[in-house]
Amino acid sequence: xxxxxxxxxxxxxxxxxxxxxxxxxxxxxxxxxxxxxxxxxxxxxxxxxxxxxxxxxxxxxxxxxxxxxxxxxxxxxxxxxxxxxxxxxxxxxxxxxxxxxxxxxxxxxxxxxxxxxxxxxxxxxxxxxxxxxxxxxxxxxxxxxxxxxxxxxxxxxxxxxxxxxxxxxxxxxxxxxxxxxxxxxxxxxxxxxxxxxxxxxxxxxxxxxxxxxxxxxxxxxxxxxxxxxxxxxxxxxxxxxxxxxxxxxxxxxxxxxxxxxxxxxxxxxxxxxxxxxxxxxxxxxxxxxxxxxxxxxxxxxxxxxxxxxxxxxxxxxxxxxxxxxxxxxxxxxxxxxxxxxxxxxxxxxxxxxxxxxxxxxxxxxxxxxxxxxxxxxxxxxxxxxxxxxxxxxxxxxxxxxxxxxxxxxxxxxxxxxxxxxxxxxxxxxxxxxxxxxxxxxxxxxxxxxxxxxxxxxxxxxxxxxxxxxxxxxxxxxxxxxxxxxxxxxxxxxxxxxxxxxxxxxxxxxxxxxxxxxxxxxxxxxxxxxxxxx
Ligand code: ADP
Numbered sequence: 001x002x003x004x005x006x007x008x009x010x011x012x013x014x015x016x017x018x019x020x021x022x023x024x025x026x027x028x029x030x031x032x033x034x035x036x037x038x039x040x041x042x043x044x045x046x047x048x049x050x051x052x053x054x055x056x057x058x059x060x061x062x063x064x065x066x067x068x069x070x071x072x073x074x075x076x077x078x079x080x081x082x083x084x085x086x087x088x089x090x091x092x093x094x095x096x097x098x099x100x101x102x103x104x105x106x107x108x109x110x111x112x113x114x115x116x117x118x119x120x121x122x123x124x125x126x127x128x129x130x131x132x133x134x135x136x137x138x139x140x141x142x143x144x145x146x147x148x149x150x151x152x153x154x155x156x157x158x159x160x161x162x163x164x165x166x167x168x169x170x171x172x173x174x175x176x177x178x179x180x181x182x183x184x185x186x187x188x189x190x191x192x193x194x195x196x197x198x199x200x201x202x203x204x205x206x207x208x209x210x211x212x213x214x215x216x217x218x219x220x221x222x223x224x225x226x227x228x229x230x231x232x233x234x235x236x237x238x239x240x241x242x243x244x245x246x247x248x249x250x251x252x253x254x255x256x257x258x259x260x261x262x263x264x265x266x267x268x269x270x271x272x273x274x275x276x277x278x279x280x281x282x283x284x285x286x287x288x289x290x291x292x293x294x295x296x297x298x299x300x301x302x303x304x305x306x307x308x309x310x311x312x313x314x315x316x317x318x319x320x321x322x323x324x325x326x327x328x329x330x331x332x333x334x335x336x337x338x339x340x341x342x343x344x345x346x347x348x349x350x351x352x353x354x355x356x357x358x359x360x361x362x363x364x365x366x367x368x369x370x371x372x373x374x375x376x377x378x379x380x381x382x383x384x385x386x387x388x389x390x391x392x393x394x395x396x397x398x399x400x401x402x403x404x405x406x407x408x409x410x411x412x413x414x415x416x417x418x419x420x421x422x423x424x425x426x427x428x429x430x431x432x433x434x435x436x437x438x439x440x441x442x443x444x445x446x447x448x449x450x451x452x453x454x455x456x457x458x459x460x461x462x463x464x465x466x467x468x469x470x471x472x473x474x475x476x477x478x479x480x481x482x483x484x485x486x487x488x489x490x491x492x493x494x495x496x497x498x499x500x501x502x503x504x505x506x507x508x509x510x511x512x513x514x515x516x517x518x519x520x521x522x523x524x525x526x527x528x529x530x531x532x533x
Pocket of ligand 1: 425434458460461462479485486487490515
């Protein structure tokens with residue numbers, strides 16, 4: 001019911017606004033807030049109809065409440081999808097201005113509906129106010145009376161004052177809503193995560209754990225509450241720092257470790273740890289991943305490979321030695337054809353032997369095992385063996401080969417078989433990846449700093465600049481589907497072998513012009529090498 005005296009009196013209207021602000025201050029959820037604003041507006045102004053639409057940042061209806069013939073209805077926001085695009089509400093949204101209409105039949109902004117015809121309720125009066133907070137439009141409040149000229153300027157001013165408060169209250173309710181839903185999302189992400197997540201304070205004391213972490217700890221028979229993260233697994237201090245100080249940069253640190261079961265057995269795990277930003281109280285987050293099956297598979301693969309390599313190696317060694325014996329027994333010099341067949345068999349079996357040895361070495365060197373057969377190697381002899389080995393390939397490709405050795409370069413401390421295979425690999429590559437008729441150069445230079453430098457240069461396809469560093473990684477190939485066949489393990493072996501000799505290897509190259517693979521070894525009696533060599 002309209003009560004004109006109620007708000008004609010400014011003291012009274014102030015009192016009403018004060019009441020409204022008190023009610024709104026205690027409501028944080030959106031539904032209650034809009035319900036209160038709508039009810040108070042309609043009641044104090046005495047409007048028969050009204051609506052309050054809450055808008056999202058794209059100005060689409062998010063929520064709405066409607067009053068019709070004094071009864072409150074909660075509306076599906078979708079029902080307002082059209083209303084906010086046309087008519088009075090659309091105008092207020094667009095202009096962000098309050099509208100006061102004495103006679104809706106005389107105002108184009110009012111969208112004429114059936115009940116606006118003179119036979120039905122006819123012309124009406126309306127007020128429509130934008131609800132704003134911090135410069136953002138959060139909704140629109142509309143009140144309607146079924147006859148023209150029923151609202152006064154005082155009521156319009158009063159509704160604008162209500163709208164000011166309602167805007168802020170709705171904005172707060174929206175913020176609270178999104179905060180709550182973010183909190184819910186975070187909680188669900190944390191609690192229901194299939195990874196085992198444990199939170200500790202900056203000293204490593206466990207403060208929180210999710211369901212998966214509790215289940216994991218139950219499996220290993222450990223308590224979580226009141227314990228320290230270091231109580232059940234070894235933490236690599238070199239990676240995380242003595243007081244977790246290396247985590248302060250915010251990066252995720254990952255390492256493999258083992259969880260120690262109470263009864264003594266262990267479970268291999270991958271741990272990812274990071275310090276959460278300071279505004280989340282500087283907690284540390286630890287994620288544990290059970291990698292038992294991965295480790296089992298790795299061990300099986302490793303055992304299987306070693307078995308295969310060893311099982312190939314010994315019969316192959318028999319083939320090679322029997323072949324040498326046969327060569328002595330058969331007078332091959334007398335028949336060039338027999339000589340040719342012998343050399344093909346011998347080169348091929350030597351090649352297989354080299355490949356198997358390379359694979360075995362990759363396996364051994366990768367696990368950090370040191371070389372065991374180092375001794376003083378006569379470089380002249382080695383260079384002869386190596387060049388003799390690659391000569392047939394270079395000749396078959398009509399390439400021009402040059403060899404240059406510095407004066408006085410005669411010995412190096414190395415595992416001879418390994419060094420021979422490194423050189424053959426690099427020389428074979430130089431020939432393989434250089435067109436027919438190109439150049440292959442092999443030099444050994446003594447550096448002033450006491451290093452011996454081996455250089456293998458070619459005029460071949462070269463290495464793209466973005467692969468200069470990765471080309472020594474396993475299975476890396478420049479054009480895997482074109483050019484000579486290979487699997488990309490040769491250079492990986494070369495790097496492991498050179499580094500095991502305390503040397504270094506790299507490549508200098510210009511694509512399309514050629515490459516120069518260079519490696520350096522200490523030119524000494526081995527005193528600089530590992531003590532266990
Ligand atoms: P593979 O020759 O079996 O592929 P490598 O590890 O010996 O394996 O070489 C890896 C890749 O590096 C080769 O596939 C080739 O793309 C490139 N590469 C190696 N040596 C040369 C070279 N001298 N010139 C151009 N590309 C080369």
